[in-house]
Amino acid sequence: MTDNKRLKIGEGKISGYLSVFLAIISLGFVICAYFPDTFTTKDFRDIYNPQIVKWSILAVLILSFVFAFISFILSKKKHYGFISTVLIAATIFLGTALPEGSGIQDQSVTIGLDWLLIDVLVSAIVFIPIELFLPKRLNQSKFHDEWRTDLVYFIVSHLLIQIIGVIVQFPVVNMFKNIGLEGFQATIQSIPFIPQLFVALFVSDLFQYTSHYFFHKIPYLWRFHAVHHSTKHLDWLAGSRTHFFDLVVVRAMAFIPIYICGFSSSVFFTYIVIVSFQAVLAHSNTRINFGFLKYLFVTPQYHHWHHSDNPKAYDKNFAIHFPFIDMIFGTYYDEGDAWPESTGLGDVKYPKGFAKQFVYPFVKNPQEKQDLKDPSER
Structure with a gap:
């Protein structure tokens, strides 16, 4: 099962992908904070600690910036670093303007954006390094022909x-x-x-x-x-x-x-x-x-x-x-x-x-x- 698209360390692509991914995650969490009654899962709200959530978003933002910087240095194409920088700036702007003390109105149906973001972040942190450094199929790329379809399934099942x-x-x-x-x-x-x-x-x-x-x-x-x-x-x-x-x-x-x-x-x-x-x-x-x-x-x-x-x-x-x-x-x-x-x-x-x-x-x-x-x- 050979795939010549397999990512190589040192080209700046891995850090570029990671910077964009983490920037999207942090922006998604801010969106959840703006519209918690629509985009957060009711069963999970009671276990969220506002301070832990705040510092977690900040940590993800910092990591995104670090990977963007690495991508700028290593990659011949700078577009991934540029995209993540724009997303980071948007997240910071929206985060500083976030209203405080807004109540949450329970809705009969919500979109589980918070569950999607948490699960994809934790899964990516655990399994991407494992598959990158300890793969069974050595020539299987992370961006094989089916990954977009599988990602859509992942997103839909979590949002719903x-x-x-x-x-x-x-x-x-x-x-x-x-x-x-x-x-x-x-x-x-x-x-x-x-x-x-x-x-x-x-x-x-x-x-x-x-x-x-x-x-x-x-x-x-x-x-x-x-x-x-x-x-x-x-x-x-x-x-x-x-x-x-x-x-x-x-x-x-x-x-x-x-x-x-x-x-x-x-x-x-x-x-x-x-x-x-x-x-x-x-x-x-x-x-x-x-x-x-x-x-x-x-x-x-x-x-x-x-x-x-x-x-x-x-x-x-x-x-x-x-x-x-x-x-x-x-x-x-x-x-x-x-x-x-x-x-x-x-x-x-x-x-x-x-x-x-x-x-x-x-x-x-x-x-x-x-x-x-x-x-x-x-």
Whole structure:
């Protein structure tokens, strides 16, 4: 999987991209501060500390300026440094004019710009260096043919976090709210934090395993899940490529045990952080050796085999958190230290771009995976 566009250290492009990226992040946070009732997620507002937010924005701005300065020095083309400088100036201007003491009016629907900015910033800080210095596929560029499509998926799923949450929670809450769960939930909440967190991850993984399995086995559901498997360049952004229908159904299945058990708020928020982190890690392009941990937690190697276009690995490794669930149900696949040579849907011609991929499952059935097998294996 060769890509001559792979970035090289010392050309000024990496620092240029980083300066623009960080400048956009800081400007986005200022926009959230101007319109918190529209662009911030209601569930997260109570945990924001104004001083921490202020100094975090300042730190991101300083980093953006430093990378812009490096880009000016190293790069023959100065446009990235210039763009980030303009964005930094706009952020400083808007930030100093920010009104104080404005109240927040709760709206029924908000745009999760804050969640998008936080998640993309943290994920980028953690995974871009890992993929840059410890990549598994050495010749895979960060700017491969599919990265723009994956970025759109990442942005849309985060901006619509509350809308997705309402769609997911509404049927579950209405089905289970009046069946007398109070005593059971009180028992669950009395469990200490660590074992309660394990129970939350385990039961949600069982439900996600089930829905994931059926999305592979039922042809009509596979239409939608094939969108996720269409990527040939697995990296930290690739996990976001999930059709809206697939996303809602799988999250609804995961929410059922979370709601029924009524886990404590600390366990719930920790669960959200772990799920978000592990989803990115599992798809990341990194050769980090997790050793025996690969038998305890889902790792990139384990999940890359799930995305393999090798027929031997089809319909394997469905678990999201714990590989032993696949071991229990006979869907575990392990090739020792080996990694799949390639990923995707094989020879299936799949449309590129978010809009086309959204419509495609409704109008056409992608070629069945079984059709890709060698004649001797059919």
